[in-house]
Amino acid sequence: MRIGYPCINRTIGCRGGRTFRLSSYTEKRLLDTAGSNIACLKQILEWNLQNHILFFRITSDLIPFASHPVCTFPWQKYLGDELAQIGCFIEESGIRISMHPDQFIVLNSLDEKIVERSIAELFYHADIIDILGLGSTAKIQLHGGGLYGNPPESMARFVRRYDRLDPLIRRHLVLENDEQRFTAADCLSIHEQTGIPVLFDVFHHRCHNQGEGITEILSKIGKTWKTSDGTMMVDYSSQHPAKRRGSHAEQIDLDDFRTFLETSRPYDMDIMLEIKDKETSALAAVSLAKGDRRFV
DNA sequence: CCCTGTCAAGTCACG
DNA sequence: CGTGACTTGACAGGG
Secondary structure (H helix, E strand, C coil), X not given: CCEEEECCCCCCCCCCCCCCCHHHCCHHHHHHHHHHHHHHHHHHHHHHHHCCCCEEEECCCCCCCCCCCCCCCCHHHHHHHHXXXXXHHHHHHCCEXXXXXXXXXXXXXXXXXXXXXXXXXXXXXXXXXXXXXXXXXXXXXXXXCCCCCCHHHHHHHHHHHHHCCCHHHHCCEEEECCCCCCCHHHHHHHHHHHCCCEEEEHHHHHHCCCCCCHHHHHHHHHXXXXXXXXXXXXXXXXXXXXXXXXXXXXXXXXXXXXXXXXXXXXXXXXXXXXXXXXXXXXXXXHHHHCCCCCCC
């Protein structure tokens, strides 16, 4: 078991996801920004290692506009050495990496142009992971997409589009249940038809489910991860006490997290904490998880 | 320096 | 029909 947090570290003072406006795109701007993002990524990973945080989600903004038509610049050539070095550090340290393309990536869209853009963005994500030199245990987590008033047909469309994806993307892709469209059960059904591993989001499941208990659903989801996929990944968060249903908590609710650790005891997993205060909650979770026999 | 309108991209619920 | 939520404010131009 590893504990992780996504994209941003507010303690160490650098930002790994700086971007700029499309209208100010130049090759120099791209290289400068991406270079500083990559340097920050390295700092974050080193800080994480010192703090026993061995799971991290790399921001999709690492190389701004990398999949946009405006970017014809071979950034891989210029930034590859630095990324490869970080990749070695990741491997030596036993760090696990995930990425999570944002909401605009919709594989099952009715609009072919959206699908094309989505696939270009997935290639960019796979590119980052491959340049880092990480294998098939580094994952890109994606939601099922839209329902478009016809859930079965929308699910079937996801399956068809997945089957046609380049293996370079497929080897890293995992499917995550979301808060209002595809439940964990839907994801398991898509897994049956495609073999795609399912990434369980505990909080989304609480908001949107078909009545299954956590232990029950985890036993099924655990089986969707093959040895080559690595330990199953799980997203964990809890409800913000004041905000509307589905809003992520500002800080980790340690009682709830303790309960989750107990409930999930039979299964090993790497846990991504989707909590607003990021590394602060991750540190608290690490302290708690140190008493768990699964924790590395 | 501070203020604030706007930012590549999609879907859906809510008011 | 406009806005906010999602993993997340922050860039950039004008004062």
